[in-house]
Amino acid sequence: MVSERIKAILDTLPQGVQLCAVSKYHPAEMIQEAYDAGQRIFGESHVQELQQKCPILPNDIEWHFIGHLQTNKVKYIAPYISLIHSVDSERLLSEINKQALRNNRQIRCLLQLHVAQEETKFGFTTEECLNFLRSGAYKEMKGVEIAGIMCMATNTDDEQRICQDFKTANDFFQQCRQEFPDLASTMQIRSWGMSDDFHLAIQQGSNIVRIGSSIFGHRIY
Ligand SMILES: *Cc1c(COP(=O)(O)O)cnc(C)c1O
Numbered sequence: 001m002v003s004e005r006i007k008a009i010l011d012t013l014p015q016g017v018q019l020c021a022v023s024k025y026h027p028a029e030m031i032q033e034a035y036d037a038g039q040r041i042f043g044e045s046h047v048q049e050l051q052q053k054c055p056i057l058p059n060d061i062e063w064h065f066i067g068h069l070q071t072n073k074v075k076y077i078a079p080y081i082s083l084i085h086s087v088d089s090e091r092l093l094s095e096i097n098k099q100a101l102r103n104n105r106q107i108r109c110l111l112q113l114h115v116a117q118e119e120t121k122f123g124f125t126t127e128e129c130l131n132f133l134r135s136g137a138y139k140e141m142k143g144v145e146i147a148g149i150m151c152m153a154t155n156t157d158d159e160q161r162i163c164q165d166f167k168t169a170n171d172f173f174q175q176c177r178q179e180f181p182d183l184a185s186t187m188q189i190r191s192w193g194m195s196d197d198f199h200l201a202i203q204q205g206s207n208i209v210r211i212g213s214s215i216f217g218h219r220i221y
Contacts, residue, residue, distance in 0.1 A: 002030055003037035005215045013209070017202055020064050020085075020191070022212030025219040028053050034215065035061065043085070043210050047073040054080065066150075066210055068122050071095040075102075083108045085150040085191050085210070088122040090132055093144060100143030108147040110191055113172060115165040116154040123151065126172050133180055148189025149173045153197055162197050166204035173205070 010019060022043040023031045031042055035058055044050040045067025054063060062082040069084065071092055078099035087093050087109045100107040111132075114123030124132065132138075138146055149172060153165040169192055177184040193201025193209035201209060213219065 002033040002215060006034055006037050006039055009211060009214060012199075014202060016207055018208045020066070020208055020210045021215050022066065022194075022210050023053075023216060024049065024067070024212065025221060026212075026216045028056050030216055031057055031061075041082075043212075045086075047076050051076055064210075074099045078105075078107065079103050081107060083110070083147065083189075085110045086112045086122065088112045088114075088124060090137060093138070093141065097141035097143040106143055106145050108145045108189075110148045110150040110189055111146065113149055113151040113169050115151045115168045117161070118155060121152055126168070129172070130176075130179075133176060133183075139182075145186050146183055148187050148191065149176070150189075150191035152194070153192070153201075159200060162200050163204055166192050166197075166201050166206065170205040 006021065013019060018041060019039065020041045020043040021034050021039050024045045031053065040060065041062045041064060043064040043066040050063060063080060064083045064085060065077060065081050066085045069086055069092060074095045084096060084107060087096065093109060096107055096109060111129055112123040113129060114121055114125055149169055151165065151169040153162040156162065170190060173190055177187055189208055190206050191208045191210060192206045195211050195214035198209040198211060
């Protein structure tokens with residue numbers, strides 16, 4: 001089941017678009033099934049859950065953290081996390097930097113933009129994000145690599161609204177690469193698109209889609 005769904009999605013992804021299989025709330029056996037079908041990138045959004053799954057699954061899995069991350073939990077995932085999609089404050093980035101250096105590694109991070117209309121979603125506004133980059137503070141953080149931008153679109157059926165949100169993120173991504181040439185070589189990732197909107201996301205420049213329920217079925221919380 002899982003393997004067929006993964007293959008079906010991979011068949012629709014254009015070249016250059018990666019799949020992050022979002023396995024939160026699903027058991028390790030289902031992740032193993034996806035792994036056996038060739039999938040290597042998995043996204044989780046809770047530290048405790050990730051800590052339980054990681055040791056019992058193959059160690060060449062690339063774990064991505066996609067949920068809101070509390071600063072006091074960074075230390076648990078810093079030894080192995082491959083990419084953190086959801087950096088929503090300078091304070092969090094600074095803690096990731098500290099914990100990465102402690103582990104003698106560099107952690108790739110995406111800056112999460114708040115582009116949706118809901119107030120509940122986390123992330124920098126484009127203005128906050130620009131101000132942060134302009135401050136140059138990231139240059140002192142040798143333990144993190146700013147690898148791109150992440151966003152979630154407004155939760156709506158209005159496709160135009162969704163496209164607009166993704167376009168805002170994509171325009172901002174391009175603007176950053178122009179304004180900060182020192183970041184352009186590492187800043188490559190555009191993480192947008194989930195089960196219901198990834199086709200629209202790809203039209204708006206996404207190169208990594210985060211898909212959960214279309215692969216693993218509905219989550220039981
Ligand atoms: C849960 C989650 C997803 C996956 O959502 P689906 O609709 O199940 O594909 C993607 N991104 C983030 C940040 C999530 O929390």
